[in-house]
Amino acid sequence: MASWYEDQDPTPGLFYIQLDPEGSNSYIIRWNRSERYWTSGSWDWERKIFNLVPEMILKYIYDFSYIDNENGSYFTYSIEDSSIVSRFVMDISGQVKQLSWLKSTQKWNLFWSQPRQQCEVYTFCGAFGSCHENALPFCNCMQGFEPKSDHDWDLKDYSGGCVRKTQLLCQNQSHVNGKSDKF
Incomplete structure (x- = not known):
């Protein structure tokens, strides 16, 4: 997934997230297609979370899975309650966000974001x-x-x-x- 170039321009921007090509079972965000910007930490098979994303422990909405077999490696999530709408985005600053739509407020609710703080x-x-x-x-x-x-x-x-x-x-x-x- 790549960030947008500008808020109103969906051209691929400076950041993208990918599975670590070095095989660490982690996701990394790269800046300018080369420099490592952030990492999720490796996948914890027992707790079923990425080590540097502790918000994943709160499994009251999402069910997370990491697949690593002869067909490839990838991460998925699902929502057991079909009335919940969710999206995973990367903004132009390279921050990834997991959002859920709240019907009661008619707004997107931030579930987690990484890196938590730009600084x-x-x-x-x-x-x-x-x-x-x-x-x-x-x-x-x-x-x-x-x-x-x-x-x-x-x-x-x-x-x-x-x-x-x-x-x-x-x-x-x-x-x-x-x-x-x-x-």
């Missing part, structure tokens, strides 16, 4: 970026820095990070205003 993801905000889970957007540049690509940040792809607003003069031996940059 848990290594280098989510890129170089010289800082992540704040309780702010929108999650990423901001440190003082004296600005987004490397405004276009990417508009698309909620902060991975390119930030660059200095004013370049250092470390290579320049001349003095500007009588001073040179140094550590």
Whole structure:
């Protein structure tokens, strides 16, 4: 499954989830088709959950299965109550979500999401970026820095990070205003 490129553009985006090709019986999310972004942890055959998705223990709605045989390996889930509608999605930030439709409120209810917090993801905000889970957007540049690509940040792809607003003069031996940059 691939993320969308933008909220209104279903073109494949920067993230996709796949069964780990190294045979670890886990799912991984990759960023930009190469870098590991998140993992479900390996399948626990006894508890019938992925080790890093503890919400799966709450089996009051879903029945989870992991199949690994000569025909292939895959994960499935089913719902025993046919009146419940559920969906599994990946948003443009690479977060996977399990949602259930609540008839009483006429809204989608979030059952679980991973990674739980965007700031848990290594280098989510890129170089010289800082992540704040309780702010929108999650990423901001440190003082004296600005987004490397405004276009990417508009698309909620902060991975390119930030660059200095004013370049250092470390290579320049001349003095500007009588001073040179140094550590």
